[in-house]
Structure formats: C-alpha cells, structure tokens
Amino acid sequence: MLLKDSLGKKLEELFSIGKVLRKECPWDSAQDLDSIKYTLREEAYEVIETIEEKDLGHMKEELGDLLFNVFFLSIIAEEETAFTIEDVVDGIISKLIKRHPHVFGDVKVDSAEAALASWEKAKSKENKRLMDVPLNLPALVLAQKVQNRAKRIGFDWNDYSGPRGKIEEELKELDKAIKENGNIEEEIGDLLFSVVNTARLLGIDSEDALRKTVKKFIKRFEEMEAIAKERNISLEALTLEEMDKLWDEIKRGE
Numbered sequence: 001m002l003l004k005d006s007l008g009k010k011l012e013e014l015f016s017i018g019k020v021l022r023k024e025c026p027w028d029s030a031q032d033l034d035s036i037k038y039t040l041r042e043e044a045y046e047v048i049e050t051i052e053e054k055d056l057g058h059m060k061e062e063l064g065d066l067l068f069n070v071f072f073l074s075i076i077a078e079e080e081t082a083f084t085i086e087d088v089v090d091g092i093i094s095k096l097i098k099r100h101p102h103v104f105g106d107v108k109v110d111s112a113e114a115a116l117a118s119w120e121k122a123k124s125k126e127n128k129r130l131m132d133v134p135l136n137l138p139a140l141v142l143a144q145k146v147q148n149r150a151k152r153i154g155f156d157w158n159d160y161s162g163p164r165g166k167i168e169e170e171l172k173e174l175d176k177a178i179k180e181n182g183n184i185e186e187e188i189g190d191l192l193f194s195v196v197n198t199a200r201l202l203g204i205d206s207e208d209a210l211r212k213t214v215k216k217f218i219k220r221f222e223e224m225e226a227i228a229k230e231r232n233i234s235l236e237a238l239t240l241e242e243m244d245k246l247w248d249e250i251k252r253g254e
Helices: 007-026 034-050 056-079 085-098 112-126 140-152 162-180 186-200 207-229 240-252
Strands: none
Touching: 056 085, 056 207, 085 162, 140 186, 140 207, 162 186, 186 207, 207 240
16 A cells, blocks of 8 residues: 555655754754663653553554654754665665565465564574674563573573573572672572563563563552542551551452
C-alpha cells in the first residue's frame, strides 16, 4: 500500500517544525545529541507503558513524541554534517531488505522461529562480533541479550535448573561478602545475572517481570496510604510490624 500524499506532507511539516524549533526556541536550540538521548529514552519507555497498559489512545500521542525525537536527532546530525533524515530512511530500508532474505530473497521458512533464525543469520554476516550489543540498554535487558548471544554457540544451560542452582551459590557468596566486607556489588551483580538466566530459560522476560512487580508494589503502597487515611492513621507513626500487618491485609483482599 502506497503512502498517501497527505502523509508525506505531514511528515515534511513535522520535520520543518523541528527545524524552526531548533532555530527559534532557546531550549531546543541548546540541545545536542548527548542531551537528547535522555528525552529519547523517556519517550521510548512511555510508548512501552502504553503498550503494557493497552492504552492505544495514549499510545498514538507517545508514538508522535518518539517520532519527533527521531526527526530532531536527525536535524542535529545534519547540522553536524554527519547524516540526514534521508540517510536514516535509506539505511533502515536497506537493512530490512538484507535481514529478511526469507521475504525479499529466495530463503524459505515455515515458522516464526525459522524466520528469526534467518534474520539472525543475515545479521551475523554484517557483524562477526557475537557480543556486539548496546551496553547502555537497561541492565536486565542487556543481561538477557548477552545470554541469548552466548546461546548461539551452545554456551548455555540445558534448562532452568542450572542457573537456579547458581542462585543458591551466589546467595552464599553474597552472604560471605557481606560478612567479610568483600565485593558486595560484584556478588549482587552475579546474583542478578543468575536470576535473569533462570527467568530466560523459563520463558520469562526479566525486565517485564520486575516492572510488573514494581507496579504491583506501587499499587499496594497507595492502597495502604488510602486505608491509613480512612482510619486517620499516620503511616510514619506506625512501626514496621504494624505496616506489615496493613500490607498483608491489602494482599489478602486482592
């Protein structure tokens, strides 16, 4: 399906607005590639939140914000004579065609898994470094991606029981580090890596799992605040044991 002429005009208008803001707005004109990475990350996570909340109406707005950030970064890069928005589009078109030989070439696949394997094979021809991963990814996502890369060459556990046993081992090493004033940070990192490994082999995305748990914690805490207010209780005045009882009351009511 061809894009409507009206869409092309709207994209051009959005790009033009970005250029105007770059020249006329004090905040926008002060930004650079490094500073925009923070807003880009924030907008990407806001899109993810609308997906998790199944809020399609709000997703439309957040996708617009994300799209503008792509345009704005391209404008800054063009000012630095690095590349243009046309280069960005040309690059992704070329990459998509090269990495989908099962669609645009003569490779045959009969499942989503086979299509992914074809994509990975095509990608590996472009870069021979197995561990070529963006290190600024969220740590849980990065750990899972690195583990999946190692899996490509068979450096992986047979099932979840392997890393599950490592969790116990890492907990003991953490306790020892705490007791002996050792490298506690390193041991916690090892523990988290084993947890991610266990989750991965159970088909669980660690980032999603932790995000859901954080949201659950926030929900329960807000309910605890609401109950305390209804009962004219100050949370700050409660002991930890009393707050735990209130917390358990909320859990039983779920």
